[in-house]
Amino acid sequence: MSALSEKLKEFTALKSGVKRLTLTDFRNYKSLRIESEIMPIVITGENGSGKTNILEAISFLTPGRGLRGARLADIGRIRAFDEPDINARAWSVAADILKNDEEHTIGTTLKSFSKEDDEEETLRSYDRRIVKIDQQKLTQQTELGKYISAIWITPQMDRLFLGGTQPRRSFLDRLVYAFDLEHAKRTANFEHLYRQWTTLIKSGCRDNLWLESVEQDMSSLGVAIAAARREQIARLNTFIENEPDDMFPNVRLELDGTIEHMLDLKSALQVEDFYSANLEKQRKNVLYNDYVDGVNRTDFKVFFQKKGMPAELCSTGEQKALLVSIILAQTKCQILYKGFAPILLLDEVATHLDNQKRDALLDKIRDLHLQAWITSTEPQNFAILHKDAQFFRLENGNLF
């Protein structure tokens, strides 16, 4: 046994994951309760039986908008026409969890608030997700990251390497904030400033000092974002080099972004100065709806290391295997560096993997002794886990 697997074993002797999950008015579930073990959990059922919804509910125990990136108002169970509260949107997910054998409760719920809109003199309602841990309301969702962490693979990610840069960038940023809770705040603040900046420019703002100060804030946040991304890429690349997988192809990860590249050669302060000057130069691009360069444009590039092949030119099955490689490395790094195991949410993960790779993946997951929620329409895919997993079958929203 390698030194690494010894170390992993030491960490995963302590259990982390969901012990009990309760959904209320969440998607297709009026109410659902699951008692789960810290082991692989296989959920099978026909299309539309509610498998992904369960994984999505678990993803709401972590910061952000869940594994579908959904709008909060779309999640509440769509009520039947004859229900008394047909317009209600509230939903909740509650869980008893373990973090290294330590018990905690997490509750998250959607609340609608009304606020007076001064400009329109009307009452506007808006939705917020409230999060409680051990009955205490959290002011920052990111605090959840201290108690629980989830890593997911979804069918949408089968196209991760093909389309535009935005989904890859979000994927990468999620890998980063598993290690660096501040990163989530930084990216959210950056987006907020970016919107403010473009609105100011488009509204014909002539207050140069104001614009400059926004640009300065954007550039210092932007450089921090770029640095955190570089750190995570380096961590994963080093890990993969030292611990190559025996079944999944080794990946090489790269960042393609002006600011990230510049940090190779210049100090953070120099890059900040460049960034803010560059934003000022690009104000006219905003006016003409042209490309604005910066950390909001960075691409995350993945290569099949042995072949030197960019992921987008690999076969569909190879792309899936590369994705699994990244997720496995991230999972192991997280256990080693953060000291507690993430929960894996693997939605239809067997799709595009050949039987050998599928079984190898299930084997590896079992050996990590963590909790993995795995969905499929095909129960026979999981024969290899028959002794080591909890099996559930979903029928019309009921678990058996």
Ligand SMILES: Nc1ncnc2c1ncn2[C@@H]1O[C@H](COP(=O)(O)OP(=O)(O)O)[C@@H](O)[C@H]1O
């Ligand atoms: N807000 C909602 N209210 C009620 N049902 C919903 C809501 N959103 C999605 N659904 C339904 O939930 C069902 C199960 O979805 P899903 O979990 O994605 O199925 P699958 O088992 O194929 O993964 C679908 O039929 C979908 O239309």
Ligand SMILES: [Mg+2]
């Ligand atoms: Mg599904």
